[in-house]
Amino acid sequence: MITLNRRTKGEVVFDIVNNIGMLCICFVTLYPIWYVLINAFNDGKDAMLGGIYWFPRKFSLENFSAVFDSPGIMRAMWLTVAKTLLGVGLHVFFTAMVAYAFSRRELIGGKFYILLGTITMIFAGGLIPTYLLIRDLHLLENFLVYIIPVMFSFFDLIIFMTFFRDIPDGLEEAARIDGANDWSIFLRVVLPVSLPVLATIALFHGVYQWNDYFTGMIYMNNESMQPIQTFLYRVVAQSSSNLMMTAVQGSAVTRTVTSQSIKLATMVVTTLPIVFAYPFLQRYFVKGMMIGSIKG
Structure with a gap:
């Protein structure tokens, strides 16, 4: 019954x-x-x-026409796309490479290095020392200022390291029997089975790179080298009609657009790429977020 x-x-x-x-x-x-x-x-x-x-x-659609007719906005958009793609690729590869070394339990001094990295997560030098460091590295007014300072993240290293330690040792042992060295194992064995964590870190850093306005505002005086978010920041911070009409000068639609409508259209344009990219990475993102939460 x-x-x-x-x-x-x-x-x-x-x-x-x-x-x-x-x-x-x-x-x-x-x-x-x-x-x-x-x-x-x-x-x-x-x-x-x-x-x-x-x-x-x-x-x-005149607000969006004004946005896309402005050479300054489109230049900032392409710069943002370039720094996001290059920054994500280098950040994911470099952080994963270091994390793979840290995940090896036979690494000499591994615990000491992890302790040093943990300290950097808690304490930071501050804006002024960072600015002086960037200046001494000749990265002011340099496109690489968007890439090199954030090419490595210890927080992301911990996520990578946790995932790599869960990879069965048998995969690496089989590769070593076939004559593979550490580089071959990392590139041909570890990375192909790490798509969930790779997509997770790529999404995290991609959102950061796309939304970062502070770097361009502090280290770039040349407006032609500032990303779209810095451009949007200037629009919001200096929301006067004169500035907006300058931003869309040469456009035939300046009669009906306003500073507020341009700001809203620019916000939509700068947000859509991340919104469209997220569904393609969602299934890997969900798996990556579960890293370390379930054992066995």
Whole structure:
């Protein structure tokens, strides 16, 4: 005889309250994004009248036309794409390479090195010493300032190291029997089976590289070498119509766009690449986030 598992009244009420609470959290999280999106697609002067909450009142693409017609914005966009792709590739490879060495239990002085790295996670030199170091390394006004200082992260090393230690020793032993050295094992055995952690770190650092405005603001006086987020920062910090009209000069649509509409359109343009990239990495990201949480 099959006994039906009837839910109690308290469980039903809990589920209802829980679902309502989650819907409220989702709404509070997503509505600001939706608000920016609908105002970016609305006519700039019409948006200044207010009252736009759910859908564009006067649909227009002129804000985005002004964004893409500006050579300064597009140059900043391409610079951001270049530094993100190059920075992510070098960061993932270099950090994974060091983490593989740290994951070897036979590494002499391994615990001491980990202790030194842990100290750097807790204590930092500060902005002024960092600026002086960047200056002495001749990285001011240099594209490599976006790449070299963040090419290694000890926090990401810990994630890599935890994953590498869970790789069965039999894979490496079989490779060594076939005559493979450490480099061959790392490149041909370890990295191919580490896609979850590679995608996780790539997503973490990719979001950082794409959203980083501070580096361009501090170490770059030449606006042609500043990324899109630094450009957006200047737009927000100096939100005057004169600045925005200068940013979109030469555009035929400057009659209807406003500084606020340009800011919103620029925010959408700078956010979409990360939003589109995340679904392709999500399945690896979920696996990577579970690293070290389950043993056996």
